[in-house]
Amino acid sequence: MSKPVIATTSLAGCFGCHMSILDIDERILQLIELVEFNKSPVDDIKTFTKPVDIGIIEGGCCNSENVEVLRSFRKNCKILISLGECAIMGGLPALRNGIPVEECLHEAYIGGPTVQLNKEHILPNDDELPMLLDRVYPCHEVVKIDYFLPGCPPRADLIWDALVALITGDPMKLPYEVVKFD
Amino acid sequence: MANLIKFKIDGRECMAEAGTYIVEAARQNGIFIPTLCNMKGLHPKGACRICTVRINGRLMTSCTTPVTDGIEIESESADITELRKSIIELLFVSGNHFCPSCEKSGNCELQALGYLYQMMVPRYPYDFPLKDVDASSPKIIKDQNRCILCKRCIKSIKDENGRSFFAFHSRGNHLEVVLDEELAANMTDELAELAMNNCPVGSILVKEKGFATPIGKRKFDNQPIGSEIEG
Numbered sequence: 045m046s047k048p049v050i051a052t053t054s055l056a057g058c059f060g061c062h063m064s065i066l067d068i069d070e071r072i073l074q075l076i077e078l079v080e081f082n083k084s085p086v087d088d089i090k091t092f093t094k095p096v097d098i099g100i101i102e103g104g105c106c107n108s109e110n111v112e113v114l115r116s117f118r119k120n121c122k123i124l125i126s127l128g129e130c131a132i133m134g135g136l137p138a139l140r141n142g143i144p145v146e147e148c149l150h151e152a153y154i155g156g157p158t159v160q161l162n163k164e165h166i167l168p169n170d171d172e173l174p175m176l177l178d179r180v181y182p183c184h185e186v187v188k189i190d191y192f193l194p195g196c197p198p199r200a201d202l203i204w205d206a207l208v209a210l211i212t213g214d215p216m217k218l219p220y221e222v223v224k225f226d
Numbered sequence: 227m228a229n230l231i232k233f234k235i236d237g238r239e240c241m242a243e244a245g246t247y248i249v250e251a252a253r254q255n256g257i258f259i260p261t262l263c264n265m266k267g268l269h270p271k272g273a274c275r276i277c278t279v280r281i282n283g284r285l286m287t288s289c290t291t292p293v294t295d296g297i298e299i300e301s302e303s304a305d306i307t308e309l310r311k312s313i314i315e316l317l318f319v320s321g322n323h324f325c326p327s328c329e330k331s332g333n334c335e336l337q338a339l340g341y342l343y344q345m346m347v348p349r350y351p352y353d354f355p356l357k358d359v360d361a362s363s364p365k366i367i368k369d370q371n372r373c374i375l376c377k378r379c380i381k382s383i384k385d386e387n388g389r390s391f392f393a394f395h396s397r398g399n400h401l402e403v404v405l406d407e408e409l410a411a412n413m414t415d416e417l418a419e420l421a422m423n424n425c426p427v428g429s430i431l432v433k434e435k436g437f438a439t440p441i442g443k444r445k446f447d448n449q450p451i452g453s454e455i456e457g
């Protein structure tokens with residue numbers, strides 16, 4: 045039997061969840077025995093090259109590119125996991141929710157107390173830049189998500205247990221210490 | 227003890243003084259029923275419904291219902307647990323609960339109940355309401371993003387004349403618990419500390435006090451809420 049294929053991505057996140065994946069320590073050797081990685085910052089594969097079994101999403105959707113990547117994950121992965129608070133509820137980027145985008149941009153690039161060099165008052169407007177969304181969206185408000193692993197970041201043991209459970213089909217243990225929202 | 231009566235919670239034989247509220251009677255018998263608006267020493271009002279139990283087929287709030295002789299109380303059946311979980315989820319989505327950056331995280335009763343019921347994601351959409359943070363008083367920060375309107379502060383934090391430091395303001399969707407500016411100007415350190423501790427969530431914070439306890443050592447890091455009762 046071929047190994048289950050895993051893909052991962054970081055949308056509007058800080059890569060902390062990915063660091064927590066690495067935090068499984070030497071079990072990473074076991075992991076590469078168990079699974080094969082496809083599109084992921086872990087192996088730097090940029091595009092899907094085959095159907096994927098488990099897609100792991102860090103971060104919510106704050107711009108058009110996040111939405112596009114998330115949709116491509118949904119299309120290419122059998123199972124999608126929202127990993128961490130940002131994917132689940134927007135997380136710290138969602139602190140801007142409720143505040144008009146224009147006001148956020150003004151604060152960041154024109155009016156903020158630490159803005160000094162932007163004398164011409166330019167807002168980022170290059171065509172290459174993705175458009176900001178009106179607010180930050182939890183992933184499950186954009187596509188269907190199958191599982192949720194909370195935490196900021198989720199504990200390495202939670203990630204490990206979830207992956208092992210998905211790969212072996214055994215139920216997850218979920219001890220008290222591993223389900224945390226911070 | 228006067229007038230001891232017998233009753234059952236989830237089939238377990240219990241005893242308490244007649245007239246004791248079920249939440250308290252359960253506690254005396256080593257059984258934890260979750261509460262948010264209710265707090266030992268305050269008059270109960272059954273607002274948050276998290277302590278809901280079933281008696282004779284009817285759902286009742288156990289903080290406002292006294293035990294009577296021979297009653298059978300159902301507390302931890304699957305559907306009641308699910309109901310409690312849904313209340314927790316509603317509270318999460320109707321405020322702005324960014325636990326990773328919250329000073330109360332690890333010591334918060336709402337969060338601890340989220341852990342107890344293993345809330346992986348709320349079933350309801352997040353509301354992201356626009357709320358204020360009031361840091362104008364000398365001792366306290368009042369963060370409306372996290373207030374669950376439980377009224378514990380209103381009922382428990384008073385000056386020597388019995389005047390409340392906190393009060394309801396506005397109504398409906400705009401209802402808020404606000405701090406009385408004049409009274410707050412003379413709030414003692416002890417009362418500020420008590421207000422913070424009585425608040426089940428991180429809506430009342432003593433200034434310059436946040437993040438004092440490291441992760442791993444906070445109240446609910448290793449022990450579920452209620453374990454001090456269930457032993």
Ligand code: SF4
Nearest residue numbers: 323325328334427428
């Ligand atoms: S008040 Fe409690 S639930 Fe709300 S953000 Fe703070 S720790 Fe989380």
Ligand code: SF4
Nearest residue numbers: 373374376377379425
């Ligand atoms: S500030 Fe805290 S104690 Fe007061 S009503 Fe809000 S949640 Fe309850």
